[in-house]
Amino acid sequence: MAGIDLAATSPRTTLDVVGRSPATRRRLSRAALYVALGVIAVVMVVPFVWMVLTSLKTPADIAASPPTFLPTEWAWGNYADALAAAPFLTYARNSLIIAVSHTTINLVVASMAGYALARLRFRGSELVFLGFVAALMIPTYTKIIPEFLIVRFMPLFGGNDILGQGGTGWLDTWWALIVPGAVTPFAVFLFRQFYLDLPVELEEAARLDGVSELGIWARIMTPLVKPAFITVALLTFESSWNNFLWPLLVTRTDSMRVIQVGLSVFRTENDTQWAFLMAGTTLATVPMVALFLLGQKYFVRGFANAGIK
Amino acid sequence: MAVVSAPRDVSAPPVVPTRSPAPRRRRAGAARRRAGMLMVAPAFLHALIWIGIPVIAAFVLSFTHYDVLTQPRFNGIQNYVDALTDPVFRRGMLNTLVYAFFTVPVAMGIALLIALMLDTQLRARALFRTAVFIPQVTATIAVALVWLWIYDPRNGLLNAVLGFFGIPAQNWLSSTTWAMPSVIVVGIWQGIGLKMLIYLAALQSLPKDVYEAASVDGASKTRQFFSITLPLLKPATFFVFVTSVISAFQAFDLIYILTDGGPANTTTMMTYEIYKSAFREFRVGYACAQSIILFVFLLLLTLANRRLNGGDSGRH
Numbered sequence: 001m002a003g004i005d006l007a008a009t010s011p012r013t014t015l016d017v018v019g020r021s022p023a024t025r026r027r028l029s030r031a032a033l034y035v036a037l038g039v040i041a042v043v044m045v046v047p048f049v050w051m052v053l054t055s056l057k058t059p060a061d062i063a064a065s066p067p068t069f070l071p072t073e074w075a076w077g078n079y080a081d082a083l084a085a086a087p088f089l090t091y092a093r094n095s096l097i098i099a100v101s102h103t104t105i106n107l108v109v110a111s112m113a114g115y116a117l118a119r120l121r122f123r124g125s126e127l128v129f130l131g132f133v134a135a136l137m138i139p140t141y142t143k144i145i146p147e148f149l150i151v152r153f154m155p156l157f158g159g160n161d162i163l164g165q166g167g168t169g170w171l172d173t174w175w176a177l178i179v180p181g182a183v184t185p186f187a188v189f190l191f192r193q194f195y196l197d198l199p200v201e202l203e204e205a206a207r208l209d210g211v212s213e214l215g216i217w218a219r220i221m222t223p224l225v226k227p228a229f230i231t232v233a234l235l236t237f238e239s240s241w242n243n244f245l246w247p248l249l250v251t252r253t254d255s256m257r258v259i260q261v262g263l264s265v266f267r268t269e270n271d272t273q274w275a276f277l278m279a280g281t282t283l284a285t286v287p288m289v290a291l292f293l294l295g296q297k298y299f300v301r302g303f304a305n306a307g308i309k
Numbered sequence: 310m311a312v313v314s315a316p317r318d319v320s321a322p323p324v325v326p327t328r329s330p331a332p333r334r335r336r337a338g339a340a341r342r343r344a345g346m347l348m349v350a351p352a353f354l355h356a357l358i359w360i361g362i363p364v365i366a367a368f369v370l371s372f373t374h375y376d377v378l379t380q381p382r383f384n385g386i387q388n389y390v391d392a393l394t395d396p397v398f399r400r401g402m403l404n405t406l407v408y409a410f411f412t413v414p415v416a417m418g419i420a421l422l423i424a425l426m427l428d429t430q431l432r433a434r435a436l437f438r439t440a441v442f443i444p445q446v447t448a449t450i451a452v453a454l455v456w457l458w459i460y461d462p463r464n465g466l467l468n469a470v471l472g473f474f475g476i477p478a479q480n481w482l483s484s485t486t487w488a489m490p491s492v493i494v495v496g497i498w499q500g501i502g503l504k505m506l507i508y509l510a511a512l513q514s515l516p517k518d519v520y521e522a523a524s525v526d527g528a529s530k531t532r533q534f535f536s537i538t539l540p541l542l543k544p545a546t547f548f549v550f551v552t553s554v555i556s557a558f559q560a561f562d563l564i565y566i567l568t569d570g571g572p573a574n575t576t577t578m579m580t581y582e583i584y585k586s587a588f589r590e591f592r593v594g595y596a597c598a599q600s601i602i603l604f605v606f607l608l609l610l611t612l613a614n615r616r617l618n619g620g621d622s623g624r625h
Contacts, residue, residue: 033426033429033431036426037423037426037427037431037433037437040423040437040441041436041437041440041441043498044440044441044443044444044498044501044502045440045443046466047444047452047455047456047459047498048443048447048455050455050458050459050466051451051455051458054458062464063464064464065463065464065469066469066472066473067464067465067466067469109351109352109355110352112348112349112351112352113348113349113351113352113353115348116344116345116346116348116349117345117349119345120341120342120344120345120348121342121345122342122343122345122346123342125345125349128349128353131353131356131361132352132356135356135360135361137555137607137608137611138360138364138604139555139558139559139600139603139604139607140559141559141561141579141580141583141584141600141603142363142364142367142600142601142603142604143359143360143363143364143367144363144600145363145367145370145583145587145593145596145597145600146362146363146364146366146367146370146597147359147363148587148588149366149377149593150358150359150362150363152377179359180359181359182355183351183352183355183356185356185360188352212344213340213341213344213345213348214344214348217348238446241448242446242447242448242449242450244448244449244450244561244562244565245561245562245584249588259448260448260450260451260562263450263451263454264450264454264565264566267454267457267566274458274461274464277454277458278454278455278458281451281454281455284448284450284451285447285448285451288446288447288448289443289446289447291446292439292442292443292446293439296439296442299442299446300438300442300506300510
């Protein structure tokens with residue numbers, strides 16, 4: 001099993017190919033490694049390439065069997081046509097508004113909480129922290145039904161009376177789309193870890209200078225954990241933009257739909273419009289991929305940090 | 310300069326600010342504690358309303374008959390009995406376990422293998438890492454739509470590629486045999502990047518001198534892998550396992566787009582049954598019971614892994 005051997009031979013070693021000189025063996029194993037990784041890379045990337053190529057194909061190309069890899073004629077007009085067929089730009093705008101709101105709120109509220117839990121211990125703060133850790137482990141599906149009921153029966157909204165009866169509450173409003181997912185326990189957890197590592201002296205010095213506790217957090221300590229902010233911002237934005245089930249549940253009208261829900265609806269309503277669907281999917285994917293390429297280091301560190309801590 | 314301040318030193322316990330008992334400081338301490346409480350309050354209240362109360366509500370409602378329109382009515386453990394005897398929900402549990410088996414332990418093995426391949430002096434490593442990770446940051450809906458098109462029986466890429474090698478075309482997603490494997494492939498494809506990345510980060514932080522000592526002692530590479538590398542990777546394995554299990558048990562978007570749980574319930578999942586019960590059939594109490602069962606599954610798996618792996622005590 002060459003694969004296992006390859007795995008077992010960590011750094012600086014070679015596959016055990018019998019009867020060759022070490023140099024040849026090294027070259028061979030290196031080649032095998034590159035071939036294996038190349039195949040994996042192709043499998044990972046081809047679906048995206050296929051998505052973009054499909055979005056640029058004419059109906060004739062799409063119906064061709066077997067399909068041609070490249071479009072015979074590059075149908076750049078597909079994008080304009082797709083936007084005319086469904087309000088993808090409205091969907092994307094809605095997603096953007098929600099993702100930006102989630103990110104902003106999460107950064108402020110979660111960093112404040114993470115800071116307090118790390119540096120301003122009070123009676124019960126350990127318990128509160130444990131509560132956040134426990135909240136981390138709650139599956140979405142265990143809380144989503146009551147969350148929906150809370151939104152649905154939100155008193156005095158959407159025609160509801162004080163008991164939450166008679167109307168639709170927060171359903172189909174920005175409130176429902178933004179408020180419930182605005183702060184994540186994961187962000188609180190991550191911020192706490194980052195603030196814990198800062199030196200006490202800074203805080204003490206600022207306190208002697210008469211800076212308020214809020215000021216110490218905002219002006220002294222926070223600039224020192226910029227990486228945490230970038231990490232949380234990217235992760236929050238990404239998960240908000242990619243969220244599907246919650247916006248599916250709480251929106252009814254087309255103008256309130258987010259991009260992921262819009263795509264899924266477009267697919268059910270126009271089953272065979274693959275070019276348009278792939279154009280829409282490309283529009284939904286490109287911002288995330290761009291964001292990832294720009295902030296790769298922070299994405300990676302965010303995930304890996306959570307893993308090592 | 311701020312960039313380097315990410316926590317690196319994991320072994321050192323967090324430094325708790327030592328409070329000097331000087332009486333002059335006591336008032337300042339009280340102000341600090343009050344500030345602490347006020348600063349935690351917004352996040353705490355948010356978590357209470359949108360996580361704490363919902364979890365308790367789900368638990369309470371799971372013992373009731375509730376259809377949103379009329380008041381909930383207590384019916385004991387009836388919902389649990391119904392869920393555990395319902396052939397479709399049982400199918401969902403089985404499917405979830407099968408899906409989790411392939412997208413967690415199996416995928417972790419593949420991820421570790423790729424990570425080991427990358428943990429060498431490789432020229433294109435950064436590029437490769439990016440390629441593997443992109444599906445992770447892409448919306449599952451987008452991923453599912455692309456694969457739906459790849460699996461298309463008539464014009465799909467997969468049948469075309471297989472046809473090139475003389476393999477007959479399949480109705481991937483509408484065949485009771487192939488639907489589940491097809492879904493699993495997409496699940497592995499999307500999740501492999503994160504698993505690999507965590508393993509790679511862990512591999513790169515392994516102490517090199519241990520391997521040198523082992524080589525001097527004449528331990529083979531295979532022996533070194535099983536006696537040194539794997540044990541040292543325990544904390545990473547624990548983390549990857551827990552996060553992957555959580556996401557595998559919550560697979561929903563993929564199913565929603567690719568198969569709608571079909572054909573003949575061969576790809577339905579616990580989450581999908583919860584969704585159908587609550588939002589298509591309005592059996593809210595029943596759906597809550599199903600969601601508590603899902604929670605218990607996750608809890609047991611996490612605890613079992615903690616036991617098996619000896620916990621993650623080494624790093625915490």
